[in-house]
Amino acid sequence: MRLIDFHRRCRIYCRNAHVRKPLDTASRWRDHAAMELDHDTCYRALASRDVRFDGRFFIAVKTTGIYCRPICPARTAKSENVLFFASAAAAQEAGFRPCLRCRPEAAPDSGAWRGVSNTGVSHAVARALALIEMGALDEAGMDALADRLGLGERQLRRLFVQHVGASPVTVAQTRRVLLAKQLIHETRMPFTEIAFAAGFGSVRRFNEVFHGLYQRPPSALRRSAQPEQSAGAQGEVTLLLRYRPPYDWPAMLAFFKARAINGLELVSDSSYSRSICLDGVQGTVLVQQGAGHALQATIRFPRLASLPAIIARLRRMFDLAADPQAINQQLSADPLMAALTAARSGLRLPGAWDGFELAMRAVLGQQITVAGAIRLAAKLVAQHGEALREQCADRPGLSHVFPQPAHVALADLALLGMPKSRAATLSAIAAALVADPQLLDGRASLGEAVQKMCELPGIGDWTAHYIALRHLREPDAFPAADVALMNAIALHEGGTRPNAKELAIRAEAWRPWRAYAAQHLWASLAVNG
Template sequence: MSENRETGAATGAILALMDLDDDACYRALSMRDARLDGKIFVGVRTTGIYCRPICPARTPLRRNVTFYASAAAAQEAGFRPCLRCRPETSPDLGAWRGSSNTVARALAMIEDGALDAGDVEGLADRLGVGGRQLRRLFKQHLGASPVAVAQTRRVLLAKQLICDTTLPMAEVALAAGFGSVRRFNETFQQLYARAPAELRRRQRPEVSAEDGGGVVLRLAYRAPYDWAGMLDFLALRAVPGVEAVSGGRYRRTLSVDGTAGLVTVGPGPGETLEVCAQFPRLQVLPQVIARVRRVFDLGADPAQVNAHLSLDPHLAPLVAQRPGLRAPGAWDGFELAVRAVLGQQITVAGARALAGRLAAEHGEVLPAALAGEGLSLLFPTPQALARIDPETLPMPRARGRALVGLAAAAAADPDLFAPRGSLEGAVARLKALPGIGEWTAQYIALRQMREPDAFPHGDIGLMRAMAGPDGQRPSAAELLARAEAWRPWRAYGALHLWASEGLAPTAETPTLLEVSHDQDAA
């Protein structure tokens, strides 16, 4: 282990990507600087423990610490997670370093389970790079291999479930993605030098997920967070029978790997969102959590984004007005694409009604044990919509044919909307699909693929928001040129402009996010 720690000392150079050297990191550690929470982890050689920079323990001597760019790097170097500051509860900012889009996309795919049944070579192939190149990028930017990152995520999720729930240990093992309880016990014995059950601070009666109403977890984010704005956005687009917003919380039905369930998300204590996942198969929990992070943009670093966008004099006051603005993600790429096609040239309210009708006629019914409070349907699968006669759909024939063609393409390729390759490549691939033009492709890249630089520059609302004092709007080409300075956060620039136009609260406004300005499906 000591040899690994000496080797790990070299990873301090990784921090150069954040313009921080080891001395600056040590000063941040000494001041318990929360701004670096989730961005650096501190390995203490005298104890063999790695901590967050906000750990309440006594600050170790400078000569006894090594700084790492990820929890996986610290763990791979032989350190074990601190039981006081609990690295598993830190904000997940690994994908927001802005230094490697390939690493960011790979992290998103790992969260979605890409390495659970696959290998690094398969992951690299989906990203359009070689396996050796992907390993090199991970070492350069995160200080750990892709496999180590996946294993660390699994261990830290299990640790959080142990500490924050009353699930039996066998269910914790399944929910965290371990293949067997034996492997789960061995991993924790090796890492923590104790059995998993001994990590529970309080001995409470164990309650199965089936008996206790699901699994409840708190996911951290970096403040500020505009929860009201996020909820307004989702409420406006909530598909009847599939989604609902009430009491300051969002609820929806969801199918993950063929397992139907319910997800409820609301504000938690401190800088967290509280998530309740009710699924009969606990093995899907990691994917559910990954989707929650994506939809609610929990990996964002608003300080970094805001500082960059505020350099533009037009965006600066908008950023100041909404510093906690997030980029809402999507639960499912196919669902988002269908909703975007449905919304072409009609209002958000009209698109929502159409989506509800599709769900009622072609979506599966939620099991009776889960249904209630207005939620009873799953959004239709690609296979179900691909069987529809487009002539029977309540929309223009060309758009109906485009929707059915899109469903057929998604049914043939389950990874059709996965984040792979470059933004430009993703947009080109999407535009080749029926009914998808530039605007819709950029919109899908923004919400589903989590591309922070996606930018639907042909949007009328964006051009109107950027009008000069004389009311003159820029052309699409002029807007694209102006937004060049916003890279790599153009998606957030677009969201600030949309918000400034007051587009989110009113269902009657025709140029909302879900309303495509593409003419190819009209």
């Protein structure tokens, strides 16, 4: 079965279903809202064991109580004995436990459907999923998450059941369990450290959840699996971050290398490393190509509880949740994009480590070259960033972390050698972030997010869309006033260079993936000199 048929025919819907738990003394029937896909289509995809379907859905076998990836090597169950779920969380909420053989935690993320206008998934759900991935329900409860989204708790639960097939709490618990199982398989970390690194509040809770899901203690899972990574230095964890191929890793490295800030980042021909700081705690990350369809991340950070947030930031930064086949398929309806996506099918949308850092970079880049903006950013880091307290012998170029908003808000930035108006904009953004740390969080829609950012002094439509594109991960953000994009259209389609209004009209054909169209246009300019 062709992948295009899968996208066309799999229409997600919700219905009430009865699922029987594995037989034991306490077995019983129970009702649940199960996210299902078209059964016959998914069953044919399961029978093909095609890796392209990995992560797009999960298979639950009613006779065993186990859910698997579509590439699981186990014998295919009879059609009448399987259910299909759009997410691992939905399968777990229905009472199924993860397969030990195909390891659902190793599946690539199926994040491309989240928050895109043509999928029917609401922007609020997409933002909630991103916040949960960053640990929002580890730090606070459902009421705090609902408040951040501007929704009521009941409404948020209803949206999750409708669009994800599982409650927010189940999504968060599934994330913890799958991360913990990955740490068991891929590291030599002690189980106590794994429990806290995965977001469990206690070792007791960690053991209870694993007993309930796998019917065995975590130690039994490690005995059956040799850790894939060797032990590193204390406070160092090396993990594989899976993605859906193709992935243009050289293009991603080239993007970051052209924008690397001295003292903060190091980019070679094969790896990216940088210093990081979360809530005053410092560390470093190193990312390089891993085995199979994955990047390998080596994280040095003394606070284990921050590991889920670090992983989430890296996944967003390197755009690991994207589905390039789905994106390219829709973009290729336009002749120009058909040529560009065919030439660079694995091109991703580079993200940002931190919203404040990206906002500073965007403002510094207003009306000057990339090289000029990076020189100013290096001065900002050197003069106002905190020195890295523990120097890395194997990463000698990392000396500082990026300045915090509170420090930038009080600094005289005009001394860095920039126009006073631009320095004032940087100071104003920093002060606004001090007053409202969630200022650069996503809003109810792309339009609302752009409008909110444009209320800040010195922030116009181009800067707001650029921040939305790289930090908020809005797939339809498009900085129509970007001169490079105008030049790219003139290069590829001939004629005079369009203005911002004309470019915005031209870009309508690329919805809802205008951000990826912009990245293809920028990349094409680099190729064409």
